[in-house]
Amino acid sequence: MYRVRRFAVRHAHAFERLYAGLEVVLKRSAPLLERIGYQRLEAPVAWLEKHLKGFLFDCQMCGHCVLSSTGMSCPMNCPKHLRNGPCGGVREDGGCEVKPEMRCVWLDAWEGSQRMKHAERIEVVQLPVDASQQGTSSWLKVARGEHGAGGSHEVR
Amino acid sequence: MKFDDEPVPGYSLPVLPGHVSPGRLERVLRAGRFAVTTEISPPDSADPAEVLQRAAIFDGYVDAINATDGSGANCHMSSVGVCSLLTRVGYATILQMSCRDRNRIAMQGEILGGAAMGACNLLCLTGDGVQAGDHPNARPVFDLDSMSLLNIARGMRDNACFESGRGIDSPPRLFLGAAENPFVPPRHLRAQRLAKKKAAGANFIQTQYCFDPATLRDFMAEVGDMGLLEGPDRLHVLVGMGPLASARSARWIRDHVPGVHIPDHVIRRLEGARDQREEGTRLCRDILQEVREIEGVSGAHIMAYRQEGKVARIIEESGVLEGRSPWYPGRDNPAELNPEAASAAGPAATGSGW
Numbered sequence: 490m491y492r493v494r495r496f497a498v499r500h501a502h503a504f505e506r507l508y509a510g511l512e513v514v515l516k517r518s519a520p521l522l523e524r525i526g527y528q529r530l531e532a533p534v535a536w537l538e539k540h541l542k543g544f545l546f547d548c549q550m551c552g553h554c555v556l557s558s559t560g561m562s563c564p565m566n567c568p569k570h571l572r573n574g575p576c577g578g579v580r581e582d583g584g585c586e587v588k589p590e591m592r593c594v595w596l597d598a599w600e601g602s603q604r605m606k607h608a609e610r611i612e613v614v615q616l617p618v619d620a621s622q623q624g625t626s627s628w629l630k631v632a633r634g635e636h637g638a639g640g641s642h643e644v645r
Numbered sequence: 646m647k648f649d650d651e652p653v654p655g656y657s658l659p660v661l662p663g664h665v666s667p668g669r670l671e672r673v674l675r676a677g678r679f680a681v682t683t684e685i686s687p688p689d690s691a692d693p694a695e696v697l698q699r700a701a702i703f704d705g706y707v708d709a710i711n712a713t714d715g716s717g718a719n720c721h722m723s724s725v726g727v728c729s730l731l732t733r734v735g736y737a738t739i740l741q742m743s744c745r746d747r748n749r750i751a752m753q754g755e756i757l758g759g760a761a762m763g764a765c766n767l768l769c770l771t772g773d774g775v776q777a778g779d780h781p782n783a784r785p786v787f788d789l790d791s792m793s794l795l796n797i798a799r800g801m802r803d804n805a806c807f808e809s810g811r812g813i814d815s816p817p818r819l820f821l822g823a824a825e826n827p828f829v830p831p832r833h834l835r836a837q838r839l840a841k842k843k844a845a846g847a848n849f850i851q852t853q854y855c856f857d858p859a860t861l862r863d864f865m866a867e868v869g870d871m872g873l874l875e876g877p878d879r880l881h882v883l884v885g886m887g888p889l890a891s892a893r894s895a896r897w898i899r900d901h902v903p904g905v906h907i908p909d910h911v912i913r914r915l916e917g918a919r920d921q922r923e924e925g926t927r928l929c930r931d932i933l934q935e936v937r938e939i940e941g942v943s944g945a946h947i948m949a950y951r952q953e954g955k956v957a958r959i960i961e962e963s964g965v966l967e968g969r970s971p972w973y974p975g976r977d978n979p980a981e982l983n984p985e986a987a988s989a990a991g992p993a994a995t996g997s998g999w
């Protein structure tokens with residue numbers, strides 16, 4: 490269990506570059522996407538995102554992807570949905586307070602972030618998720634410039 | 646401390662220049678005095694007298710009283726209810742608010758309600774998971790985390806608006822607190838996390854139980870180096886601690902209560918004592934004295950669940966108040982007395998362990 494997720498964290502650097510590339514591609518193709526219509530794209534892109542990111546990161550489709558700020562470890566896998574660092578209940582062996590058999594996602598997040606160029610992003614305070622965006626595509630939001638690392642969903 | 650402008654109990658103090666709240670706790674901390682806080686475990690009852698009795702045990706020894714919010718995910722009287730009862734007779738309270746049970750609509754409403762009742766110290770917590778308590782089948786909410794709750798509360802205070810952006814006519818004047826646990830993994834990240842809490846709006850910190858002052862010293866040094874303890878919006882760190890009832894209960898806590906780190910040498914010390922309960926109290930006093938000397942520490946938070954009667958003695962023997970007698974109802978004016986003070990269990994009373 491959790492093997493692919495841990496693989497992603499171990500290769501956080503590669504994924505960071507992949508994601509940076511994806512961001513550029515998405516932003517460049519914005520005019521094209523716009524012409525096709527974001528509304529029409531939403532369902533298929535969200536489907537793709539859900540399955541790809543679900544496989545790689547156990548993504549929960551919160552609609553506000555912060556993987557680039559959390560060492561490629563999805564914070565929505567934390568049973569408390571913490572998006573700003575570990576709680577005070579992390580076990581001595583690194584196990585999660587709520588699910589002892591799972592390693593605390595924030596230990597993974599820290600390790601992943603240390604492998605990344607923008608390790609400092611983990612220090613940014615993240616605002617709460619917008620629950621109405623659950624299940625929607627983060628990638629399309631990136632294309633629209635609504636979201637992304639350093640985006641509007643952080644305290645600055 | 647009694648201030649010259651102390652009003653009728655239950656009404657807030659004037660907010661001093663440079664202060665953010667009308668509370669006594671902020672005044673004591675900003676005056677540079679070593680502050681002492683403690684906590685009340687809210688009753689499983691709707692009787693206000695029980696709350697007032699539980700508070701009176703600490704009269705003359707503490708600067709503020711925390712009202713826990715479903716601690717350990719067990720159901721008790723709400724923290725806002727406890728705080729309202731206490732502020733009515735003049736006690737300074739710290740309203741604990743956990744993100745486990747409510748969404749942002751409920752929490753912001755409660756912040757306003759609490760502030761209107763004079764509960765001007767707010768401790769923003771994530772909360773234990775529901776699996777730990779008496780209602781493991783409840784739905785965990787966690788709409789916010791402690792960091793975003795802090796940030797929202799600060800926005801309510803400084804920008805007079807809700808998270809939605811809608812305005813607040815008369816903003817709550819809050820002294821904002823957060824918790825930290827320097828004693829559990831990832832230890833090397835805990836200071837950095839404190840910086841994040843300060844950035845999100847924390848004015849004071851209460852830590853988890855400290856049984857390991859050496860770790861705390863390293864943590865405080867790191868926090869000091871990061872510059873978090875300087876300037877007008879510096880952090881005030883109050884270190885958590887409490888008496889252990891016996892070596893057996895210490896072991897039990899270590900194995901069952903998430904986030905409490907008890908080193909082996911502490912358990913050995915208890916085992917070696919003839920009267921383990923007494924040794925547990927002495928150990929807490931020793932830790933308090935040791936923590937008092939650590940650079941950058943602003944105060945102590947004493948949590949003595951079911952041993953509340955020991956708190957006064959621990960503080961008295963440690964000498965950390967340096968002769969100061971924190972204000973309590975009736976200290977200067979017998980007419981202001983807590984109506985349940987006479988029936989409160991005196992310092993001699995002790996509970997039966999954890």
Ligand code: SF4
Pocket residue numbers: 566567568569570571574575576577578579580584585586587588592593594595
């Ligand atoms: S231990 Fe880690 S993963 Fe588990 S609840 Fe706490 S922060 Fe979340």
